[in-house]
Amino acid sequence: MAITIELWTRNGLVGGAEHWWDDVEVTLRALDPAQEAFPLLSRVDRYGDATFTEAELRPLREELWRLAATTPPRAVAAIADKVIELCDAGLAATASELRFVGD
Numbered sequence: 001m002a003i004t005i006e007l008w009t010r011n012g013l014v015g016g017a018e019h020w021w022d023d024v025e026v027t028l029r030a031l032d033p034a035q036e037a038f039p040l041l042s043r044v045d046r047y048g049d050a051t052f053t054e055a056e057l058r059p060l061r062e063e064l065w066r067l068a069a070t071t072p073p074r075a076v077a078a079i080a081d082k083v084i085e086l087c088d089a090g091l092a093a094t095a096s097e098l099r100f101v102g103d
Contacts, residue, residue: 003018003021005017005086009094010093014089015089017082019078037063038066052098057087057096057098
């Protein structure tokens with residue numbers, strides 16, 4: 001199922017992507033069935049919405065780096081790289097918020 005990822009700042013919507021989230025969920029469950037190692041990523045639900053504040057972007061980026069370091073499937077690595085880029089852009093902006101909008 002596709003999920004829309006949007007980076008919002010004081011200037012409005014400034015970046016984003018749309019990806020299938022199923023592979024990410026499967027990979028996270030395989031790596032951390034208790035959802036303790038990836039608490040922020042575990043909040044993302046392909047059917048619901050999750051919002052990460054500016055203060056959560058740095059820890060979210062760290063979780064994504066750890067996920068990418070596990071040598072995940074290519075599709076998961078591509079999503080992690082894109083979301084890391086969005087986190088970096090959000091950290092460089094003012095009043096940023098990263099939104100995951102599920103179906």
